[in-house]
Amino acid sequence: MNGWDREYDISMGEYIELFDKSMRKEQESNIEFLEDNLSKMFDRKAVVCNSGTDALFFSLLSLKIGKGDEVLTTNFSWISTASVISMTGATPVFCDIDILSYHMSLDSIKKMYSPKVKAIIYPHLFGNMSDTSKIKEFCQEKNIYFIEDACQSIGSSYNKVLAGSIGDISTLSFNANKVVSGIAGGGAILTDGDTEIFKRLRKHGEGKHLGYNSKMLLFNAEVINYRLNKLSDYIKRRQLAAKYYDEQLSEYVTIQHNPDNLNHNYHKYVVRFQNKEVRDRVKAKIGQIHYSKPISENAMYDAIDHRKDDYIVSKIVSDTILSLPISPYITEKEQDKVINTILLLI
Structure with missing residues (x-):
């Protein structure tokens, strides 16, 4: 449940106006208005591209990371964080x-x-944030880059510091399941440094080096920009829904307890059950699993070089976690159905 269909019903006239305005222009015309809006929001330079995956990929390429280098990342996230x-x-x-x-x-x-490590990719999972100060200190001590994967956490903040503003390079995603999405996905790179390399990479390298087709078309940028201006309302609505889940479920499942200094966007509302059997029983009726296995357990890594720590916690969480339906437009009646299903099955 993303809620975009319900928003369209509410704001149909505004979407039709956006569509009409965009269709009267060249779809490959500049989309700097969205980059300018993101720059104002984060007080950083912004470059948009086709996806959050491309944003992460281009971040690594811009730092000249390649064969012989290592990059630290989590064993529990969406697979593109590592791929x-x-x-x-x-x-x-x-x-x-x-x-x-x-x-x-x-x-x-x-x-x-190890001395081969050149960077860390650190995702803020599910819209949640934690104190990264000690990890950033470690990066500075070892002279490695801190790449902030903020693809799930747009609008979230910790100690009033926005996700997307703390990495040497930070990335955003506008995929259909995100708190702010485009009609065809999208991503963005945020940096205090030079942005020309990212602009070339998204446009086939502009003949100067190898590049990719990662442009964002105008109508998609218009939709993202429109929704970006409603971000605070989306988050408030999601937080109200999350609070209702907390109140009804905290005695029965493991919920995440958020400190007062965290502003959580609730991209996902996740709970954990006492074991995999109970989780799977509930999953058969409601919810989705994010994520069903540690990344390194995916079959592709049988043929891809990697290193891994013992992943006991990643495995426990993968076996017991469940994402419950949440959107800005979910109703209490719909939440009650989810809650009652859980209480019946645990």
Whole structure:
């Protein structure tokens, strides 16, 4: 449940106006208006592209990371967080996670570091954020880049610091399931440095080096920009839905308890059950699993070079986690159906 169909019903006139305005223009005309809006939001330079995956991939390429290098990342996330590393020729190094936040464990990061490590890709999972100050200190100490995967956390903040503003390079995604989405996906790169390399990479390298077809078309940019201006309302609605789940379920399942200094966008509302059997029984009726296995357990890694820490926590979480339906437009009646199903099956 993403809720975009319901928003269209509510705001149909505005969407038709956007469509009409866009169709009277060249679809490959500039989309700087969206980049300008993102730049104002994050106080950084912004370059948009075709997807959050491309944004991560281009981030690594811009840092000249490739064969012979290693990149630290989590063993519990969407697979592109790690696959982009292998796409450059570098070796992914999988770290375990913290049992409460589901974010990368500093102890595992330190354990898996080697002199070949050139960067870390750190995702804020499900829209949640944690204190990354010690991880950033470690990166500075070891002279490695901190790439912030903020693809799931647009609008979230920790100690009033926005996700997307803390990485040497940060990335966003506008995939259909995100808090702000385009009609055809999309991504963005945020940096305080030079952006020309990203603009060339998204347009076949402009003949100067190898590049890719990763442009964003005008109508998609218009939809993202329109929704970006409604982000605070989306988050408030998601937070209200999450609070209702918390109130009704906290005695029965493991929920994430968020500190007061966290502004969570609730891209996903996740709970954990006492074991895989119970989780799977509930999953047969409601919800989705994000994610069903540690990344390194995917069959592709049988043939791809990688290193990995023991992933006991990643495995526990993969076996017991479930994402419940949430959107800005979910109703209490719909939530009650989810809640009652869980209470009946646990």
